[in-house]
Amino acid sequence: MPSRNASGFAVMLTITMIVTPACGTRDKRARGEDLLKQTSARIASAQALSVTTDETNDRVARDGKTRQVRVQRLVTVRRPDRMWFKTSGDRNTEGFYDGSRLTLLFHGEKVFGVIPTPARLDDTIQMVSERYDIPLPIGDLLTSDPQKSYLSSQTTGGWEGEDTIDGKKSARLEWHHPNVDWTIWIPESGEPLPAKLWVNYKSRDRKTTVLFKDWNLSPRVSDAMFQARIPDDYEGVAVIQRASAVLPPDAKPDATPASEVAPAPPK
Amino acid sequence: MRGIHVRPETLSRVALLLVIAVASVSTVVQVTGQTVRGARARGTVVQGEHGTAAVGPRGAAVKGDEGYAAVGRRGAVVHGDDGTAAVGRRGAVVVGEEGHGAAVGRYGGVVVGNHYEDYEGWRVAAGVAAGTAIAVGTMLSRPPAGAATVVVGPTSYLYSGGSYYTRVVTGGAVAYQVVAPPAGAIIATLPAGCAAARVGAVTYQRCGNSYYERVATGYRVVVF
Numbered sequence: 001m002p003s004r005n006a007s008g009f010a011v012m013l014t015i016t017m018i019v020t021p022a023c024g025t026r027d028k029r030a031r032g033e034d035l036l037k038q039t040s041a042r043i044a045s046a047q048a049l050s051v052t053t054d055e056t057n058d059r060v061a062r063d064g065k066t067r068q069v070r071v072q073r074l075v076t077v078r079r080p081d082r083m084w085f086k087t088s089g090d091r092n093t094e095g096f097y098d099g100s101r102l103t104l105l106f107h108g109e110k111v112f113g114v115i116p117t118p119a120r121l122d123d124t125i126q127m128v129s130e131r132y133d134i135p136l137p138i139g140d141l142l143t144s145d146p147q148k149s150y151l152s153s154q155t156t157g158g159w160e161g162e163d164t165i166d167g168k169k170s171a172r173l174e175w176h177h178p179n180v181d182w183t184i185w186i187p188e189s190g191e192p193l194p195a196k197l198w199v200n201y202k203s204r205d206r207k208t209t210v211l212f213k214d215w216n217l218s219p220r221v222s223d224a225m226f227q228a229r230i231p232d233d234y235e236g237v238a239v240i241q242r243a244s245a246v247l248p249p250d251a252k253p254d255a256t257p258a259s260e261v262a263p264a265p266p267k
Numbered sequence: 268m269r270g271i272h273v274r275p276e277t278l279s280r281v282a283l284l285l286v287i288a289v290a291s292v293s294t295v296v297q298v299t300g301q302t303v304r305g306a307r308a309r310g311t312v313v314q315g316e317h318g319t320a321a322v323g324p325r326g327a328a329v330k331g332d333e334g335y336a337a338v339g340r341r342g343a344v345v346h347g348d349d350g351t352a353a354v355g356r357r358g359a360v361v362v363g364e365e366g367h368g369a370a371v372g373r374y375g376g377v378v379v380g381n382h383y384e385d386y387e388g389w390r391v392a393a394g395v396a397a398g399t400a401i402a403v404g405t406m407l408s409r410p411p412a413g414a415a416t417v418v419v420g421p422t423s424y425l426y427s428g429g430s431y432y433t434r435v436v437t438g439g440a441v442a443y444q445v446v447a448p449p450a451g452a453i454i455a456t457l458p459a460g461c462a463a464a465r466v467g468a469v470t471y472q473r474c475g476n477s478y479y480e481r482v483a484t485g486y487r488v489v490v491f
Contacts, residue, residue, distance in 0.1 A: 062381070063388055091440065106441050113436040134439035235423060240406075240437035 025158075032158030032173040033151070036184070038154035038192040040147035050076040050202060051193075053138060053210050061203035076219055077142050080120050082226040096228040103228035104134075104239070112230050113239035122149075133242050137199055137208040153177055162188070165195040166213070179203050193214065382406040382442060386427075398459075400429050400475060406442040407432070419451045429458030429474060448477040450490040457486050466491070 043049065057069045075085040081099035094105040102124065104113045115132060117124040125139040136142075140149035157175035163185060164170065170185040180203075187198040197210040382388040390397060401435050411427035418424075425432040425443060432443040433453065457472055457479060464473035471489060472479040479486035 009481075043364075061384055061388075062392065063384065105437060105438075106436070109434060109441045111434050111436075111441060132439075133437070169293045213448070234422070237436055237441070240435055240442075 029158035034172055035186050036147050042192050046079040048219055048221050050216045050219040052214045056209045058207045078221050084226050098226045108236050110238045112234050113237055115239050137210050170195050385409045386458040387410045400444050403445050406444045410443045417452045419449050452488040453485050453486040
């Protein structure tokens with residue numbers, strides 16, 4: 001029997017050596033998903049929430065140089081169809097979403113733009129990003145199901161370690177997608193609300209780092225808070241859409257030479 | 268998408284045609300940008316074959332295929348991932364090429380352009396000399412240094428070096444987009460290279476493809 005025990009041990013050892021890396025990856029994935037699920041559930045449970053963020057955005061411009069924009073943002077959400085935010089720092093802006101439109105105020109330039117929106121915040125956040133290319137890096141966290149927004153069938157990754165963020169030991173979850181890599185830090189004690197987020201938008205040459213503070217899952221809000229307040233001396237301007245959002249699927253470029261449309265001289 | 272090269276001087280001619288062509292359209296199907304304060308009531312808008320296009324009298328407006336009328340009054344365009352694109356009056360699509368100015372549809376479509384940090388960034392990318400008029404539709408993150416504010420009705424423009432800029436929101440920030448000279452804009456002095464041009468019984472100053480008439484306070488843009 002000892003021989004059978006020895007051979008059995010050898011077989012088990014071999015199997016363990018073979019499957020351990022895969023189990024490790026699966027464990028990290030499961031651990032990451034579990035933490036993200038807790039975070040998602042906690043955020044989704046709030047009828048309203050507010051949070052303050054410090055955001056650093058690095059964008060590679062047309063000339064190849066990296067431009068950095070830093071803003072502090074205060075955002076308040078009331079589900080399912082209200083949002084208000086205000087930024088300071090490099091961008092002095094304010095946004096009001098009232099369930100039918102998003103009004104953007106640019107206080108430095110004294111202009112505003114209005115975007116007709118879907119009736120629900122989830123759809124509006126997606127539309128503003130995809131159609132207008134307006135970055136709201138924490139947008140997915142504000143939806144009714146953050147985990148669904150963050151993880152797709154193409155997403156890989158999971159728990160990768162621990163870091164200390166703002167004095168709190170936090171789990172570091174790293175995720176990868178063909179279009180975006182992102183890492184989120186979630187405190188290991190207390191409320192499972194994100195402490196930090198890093199996003200690399202690979203297809204847009206843009207990276208964003210967000211530090212969260214002052215999460216409040218029961219803020220006092222009123223309807224008036226989400227109604228746009230436009231100063232009288234502000235001028236309305238156009239809001240540019242992304243071409244991919246408005247081109248018909250079967251559209252073909254009109255390559256008519258400009259010479260064919262030369263203006264007739266006035267008579 | 269494949270782009271189209273158009274020289275800046277051609278663009279100005281095209282812009283003039285745009286105004287002429289659109290001014291002749293009388294059917295108002297749908298007006299976009301209604302929520303924009305102070306929008307011109309006489310904005311003529313034409314819906315395209317695909318339900319996606321609109322063109323206004325002072326530039327272009329575009330309505331999305333899902334009904335998101337996001338682009339408002341004056342010189343509006345849609346900004347693409349790697350350049351720009353817009354939808355013309357009859358559903359035609361015009362696409363600007365990375366690093367170059369603009370294109371225009373056959374039936375008086377829209378003039379579009381790319382986004383640069385500033386005039387110098389555009390000038391270097393375009394490979395042109397300083398002082399060259401910037402292509403209509405081009406967007407800059409920063410306005411030209413020393414630009415003067417020109418007010419026409421409820422709308423303010425910036426004027427610099429013979430070019431007019433309107434403000435737009437793109438990518439969550441304000442940008443300065445070159446537009447065709449807006450009718451009624453008055454500037455104190457003419458840009459370089461203007462010459463007298465007689466139209467009917469009136470003598471105007473022709474600057475590139477723009478026409479100005481002398482008024483007490485300077486020179487006023489005339490759009491035929």
